[in-house]
Structures are given as C-alpha cells and as structure tokens.
Amino acid sequence: MCGTVSIVDHIELASVCKALGDPTRVRIFQFLLECCCPVALEEDGDVRPANGPTVGEVCCQVTGIDKITSTISFHLKELRQSGLITMEKQGKHMICGINREALARLADYLNEASKRSTCC
Amino acid sequence: MCGTVSIVDHIELASVCKALGDPTRVRIFQFLLECCCPVALEEDGDVRPANGPTVGEVCCQVTGIDKITSTISFHLKELRQSGLITMEKQGKHMICGINREALARLADYLNEASKRSTCC
DNA sequence: CACACATTTCGAGAACTGTCGAAACGATGG
DNA sequence: CCATCGTTTCGACAGTTCTCGAAATGTGTG
Numbered sequence A, B: 001m002c003g004t005v006s007i008v009d010h011i012e013l014a015s016v017c018k019a020l021g022d023p024t025r026v027r028i029f030q031f032l033l034e035c036c037c038p039v040a041l042e043e044d045g046d047v048r049p050a051n052g053p054t055v056g057e058v059c060c061q062v063t064g065i066d067k068i069t070s071t072i073s074f075h076l077k078e079l080r081q082s083g084l085i086t087m088e089k090q091g092k093h094m095i096c097g098i099n100r101e102a103l104a105r106l107a108d109y110l111n112e113a114s115k116r117s118t119c120c
Numbered sequence C: 001c002a003c004a005c006a007t008t009t010c011g012a013g014a015a016c017t018g019t020c021g022a023a024a025c026g027a028t029g030g
Numbered sequence D: 001c002c003a004t005c006g007t008t009t010c011g012a013c014a015g016t017t018c019t020c021g022a023a024a025t026g027t028g029t030g
Helices: A011-019 A023-035 A055-063 A068-083 A100-113 B010-019 B023-035 B053-062 B070-081 B100-115
Strands: A086-091 A093-098 B084-089 B093-098
Touching: A011 A068, A011 A100, A011 B023, A011 B053, A023 A055, A023 A068, A023 A086, A023 A093, A055 A068, A055 A093, A055 B023, A068 A086, A068 B093, A100 B023, A100 B070, A100 B100, B010 B100, B023 B070, B053 B070, B053 B093, B070 B084, B070 B093
Parallel strands: none
Antiparallel strands: A086 A093, B084 B093
16 A cells, blocks of 8 residues: 555544534634743753643633633544544643644645555 | 635635545545645646546546445545545546645644744 | 436434533532 | 632524435436
C-alpha cells in the first residue's frame, strides 16, 4: 500500500472532521486557538496545565451573550469527544484548551494525502 | 494577529470538514486517494486530465454492489461541492479525482494551527 | 431513431443535529 | 447548611441529512 497513515479508519477521520463541520464549532475552535497557550514545559521544567478560557468566556466570545448557553455546552462536548479540545476542571470552572496533538495528527494525515503521488 | 491562514472563514473550513464528516464520504475519499494518479505534467509536457475511477467504480468499491446507487451519487456531489474532489465527464462516464490543492490548503491550515505557540 | 448504459434528480421516510428554556448538579462562600 | 455561581443534562421542536427506489437525463451504438 501507499505508506502508513496516522489516522487509521474512516470512523476516526470522519468523527474529527464532523466535529469541525459546524460553523459554531469552528468559531469556538478558532477562539481557543487564539487564546490558549500550549502547555508550558521548558521554563520551569514542570508540566503546567492548559491555560485557556473558561466555558463562560467561550460562550461570551462566541455568542456575544454574557451567559452560558446549553448550545455552547453541547458544541464543547462534541469537540471534546472528537478529541480536538481538552477540558479540565479548575475549582468552579472548566478550562478549555486545544489538543494540539490531535490537530497535528489530522494535519499530517491530510498533508501526506495531498502529496501522495503514485498509484498503488 | 497570529499570521495569515489559508482557509479564511468559519464557513469555508466548516464546509470542507463537513464533507469529510461522514464515514461513507471518507471511504470514497480514501479510495480516490489510493487510485487516482495526480495530473501528470512532466513526462509529456502536456496537462493530462485526471486519471481516476468512474462513478460506477467508486460505487462498486464502496458499496460492494456492482450498480450505481443514488446514495453514492449524493455523496460524490457533496464532496465535489466542498471542493475536495473533482469530476470530469469523459464520454459516457464521469471520472472522479482528488483535488490535491484543496487538500493541501486544509492540511496547511491545520498544521499552522497545531504549531501556533504564542498568545495573540 | 431506438436502445442500452452511466449517472443524476426527485420524493418520501427515518434518523440525526442544532437550538432553546428549564431543571439538575457540583463546588464555593457566607 | 443555604445560597449562589458555573456548568451540564434533559425534553421538545424545527431543520437537516442520509438512504432508498423510481423516474429522468444524457450519451454512445446498432
């Protein structure tokens, strides 16, 4: 066959893509991309937990309303279940973050696919 | 902002991802990846049209039935409208191919996103 | 022209998805 | 412990998507 791919089956690829297949979810995702610092490792040698916005902040940014809606909660769940984002409880809050590894895997898969040049 | 991205708005990204957000379409897509030679340019200096399977062959591969179903036709239309695949009439047949450029753009976007390392 | 073949379109039904408001849950502070 | 805050879950509804079979379209062939 034409080389190994990182995303194995139809189902997994479909599930990740489906998660990004809704405009509201893409907006959430892009907001998280902009405002989440990746986990810091170097400076203090310690793994620092994700440093991102709370669900309320995501809501506020995406809907413009300063109130958590069940709709955003629903979309966050979809994104989390697909593995694209992470969510971590911190006291009263849920901190959202990008799962850069999942993202990189998807990018690699598509990049490899776009460059495949010979027939099998 | 954090650098330009190739895929502009939520809608476009969502639309491409949505097209890949169905297991049947992913199977079609992966079959096309495996069996479509990219357009040949170098050897004869001529642009050769896409060299891929017909709709019937896609159907046969994906459904196992040697008969074109309206379902596959529907999914091919979705993929074509999202820009991920190309279809070209050749006599009686429609030849399907991968749009590697669209694929590369998506891969670039995701790759850049996965590497973004600073806050805005 | 009539026919067979490759494919798309249409219409209908079932299944799924996105949205909303209300209720429930869990953590924290008084 | 009660109230409150941040968040999720639930139930309902409208809208969309997927699938199927039948009919329509287009294209080469006798």
